[in-house]
Amino acid sequence: MLATQQIFLIAALLCFLVFLALLAAGSENVRGMRAMLASTVLGLAGNLLYAFGRELPPLLAYEVANMAYAGAGAALAAGYRQLAGLPARIKPLALLVGAVGLLIALFHYRIDSFAARSAVASLFQAAVCADIARSVLVRRGASLAQPLGGPPARQAPATLDKVQRFVLLMCGLIVTGHAVRMAWLLLATEPPGSLLQPSIASLAILTAAALALPALTLGGLLTMHRYILHQAEYIANHDHLTGAWSRKAFFDIAERELARSRRNGQPLALMLIDLDHFKAINDSGGHEAGDVALQLVAERARASLRAVDCMARLGGDEFAVLLPDTTLAQACTVGDKLQAELRQLAAALQRHAGQPPLTLSIGVTATQADEPFKATLARADAALYAAKSAGRDKVIALAPQLQPVRPRQAG
Numbered sequence: 244m245l246a247t248q249q250i251f252l253i254a255a256l257l258c259f260l261v262f263l264a265l266l267a268a269g270s271e272n273v274r275g276m277r278a279m280l281a282s283t284v285l286g287l288a289g290n291l292l293y294a295f296g297r298e299l300p301p302l303l304a305y306e307v308a309n310m311a312y313a314g315a316g317a318a319l320a321a322g323y324r325q326l327a328g329l330p331a332r333i334k335p336l337a338l339l340v341g342a343v344g345l346l347i348a349l350f351h352y353r354i355d356s357f358a359a360r361s362a363v364a365s366l367f368q369a370a371v372c373a374d375i376a377r378s379v380l381v382r383r384g385a386s387l388a389q390p391l392g393g394p395p396a397r398q399a400p401a402t403l404d405k406v407q408r409f410v411l412l413m414c415g416l417i418v419t420g421h422a423v424r425m426a427w428l429l430l431a432t433e434p435p436g437s438l439l440q441p442s443i444a445s446l447a448i449l450t451a452a453a454l455a456l457p458a459l460t461l462g463g464l465l466t467m468h469r470y471i472l473h474q475a476e477y478i479a480n481h482d483h484l485t486g487a488w489s490r491k492a493f494f495d496i497a498e499r500e501l502a503r504s505r506r507n508g509q510p511l512a513l514m515l516i517d518l519d520h521f522k523a524i525n526d527s528g529g530h531e532a533g534d535v536a537l538q539l540v541a542e543r544a545r546a547s548l549r550a551v552d553c554m555a556r557l558g559g560d561e562f563a564v565l566l567p568d569t570t571l572a573q574a575c576t577v578g579d580k581l582q583a584e585l586r587q588l589a590a591a592l593q594r595h596a597g598q599p600p601l602t603l604s605i606g607v608t609a610t611q612a613d614e615p616f617k618a619t620l621a622r623a624d625a626a627l628y629a630a631k632s633a634g635r636d637k638v639i640a641l642a643p644q645l646q647p648v649r650p651r652q653a654g
């Protein structure tokens with residue numbers, strides 16, 4: 244039976260767990276955070292039940308303890324799923340944890356088999372590790388910077404970073420540990436009857452189990468930390484409304500691209516896009532209609548541009564696009580294509596929302612050797628101004644010699 248001191252100790256530890264659970268529930272749900280905290284709480288509960296297993300009623304020491312560990316693993320798997328942007332699948336995981344409890348009870352009360360109970364627990368934890376590894380591999384190549392529901396971010400190279408490799412290594416070690424344990428239980432001449440039976444093997448298994456969960460939780464927290472950093476970087480470098488690059492990021496990228504084009508001797512074109520009479524859309528449909536129009540323009544432009552092109556919102560209704568390895572004539576063709584696509588979009592908008600016509604004025608130019616980017620931008624601005632002055636809905640190109648080379652008429 245439990246001594247009064249032990250009862251107080253268990254009560255204090257339970258209070259601590261309840262505190263952690265409340266912390267988890269009240270914490271801001273950075274993707275996967277609550278699941279990771281829930282996993283820690285359940286893991287501690289499992290440890291507590293095992294530690295006092297010999298004094299506790301068998302139901303707590305066997306079924307509830309195993310379900311706590313299974314729940315900790317399931318919560319970790321759900322956390323990693325959320326971090327990967329996959330559905331957490333809480334209900335199926337909870338059902339599986341319930342099934343673990345039932346199987347442990349079966350192999351405890353009906354057929355008393357330590358090997359069978361161990362096999363159930365090991366298979367479940369191995370499945371958890373496989374699911375975590377899958378979540379990590381799914382994340383590979385996806386940009387962490389992309390907020391959920393945000394505009395599509397450029398694909399990152401499909402390589403594994405240090406944190407992902409650490410988590411995969413841990414998953415591999417844990418699965419190997421469970422396989423070795425099972426092999427030992429099957430092959431040992433005198434296998435133990437319970438983990439609660441003091442032996443070197445039991446100590447090794449309990450130590451490994453106690454370390455496995457924190458190692459995977461650490462991996463999850465490191466992934467989350469990386470995610471938060473990427474997210475902050477994304478927010479700093481992108482326009483929140485359209486997902487285009489921010490003005491500041493655009494100038495950094497422009498300097499890099501300019502240096503690259505000079506190094507490689509490849510052309511670099513610059514396009515300035517401005518919505519025509521945008522104020523009228525705001526005035527007729529409200530600011531929200533204006534925001535939707537800006538988002539649609541950015542979305543369309545992004546869809547028709549190449550992955551290497553860089554589109555930024557410079558402010559208000561003005562966008563800039565850098566087109567690496569593109570001549571002035573090619574950039575004009577891109578401008579024409581954008582206008583044609585927007586014309587279709589505008590027709591749809593007019594039909595659905597009765598908005599005023601939505602057209603674009605576009606100024607295009609190319610960089611010149613030894614010219615600062617500011618001068619190129621000023622020329623693109625002059626081309627845009629010319630397009631506005633010429634009646635809007637036009638693409639006008641200015642060659643580096645400042646000669647208008649292609650005044651264009653809509654249609």
Ligand SMILES: Nc1nc2c(ncn2[C@@H]2O[C@H](COP(=O)(O)OP(=O)(O)OP(=O)(O)O)[C@@H](O)[C@H]2O)c(=O)[nH]1
Nearest residue numbers: 517518519520521522523525530531533534559560
């Ligand atoms: N909805 C919305 N409107 C914005 C935003 N930023 C700027 N604006 C509005 O965009 C409008 C830009 O007006 P103007 O610079 O006169 O441009 P315009 O009406 O397109 O006229 P032109 O460029 O000469 O064809 C202003 O009314 C701004 O208030 C935004 O983020 N959302």
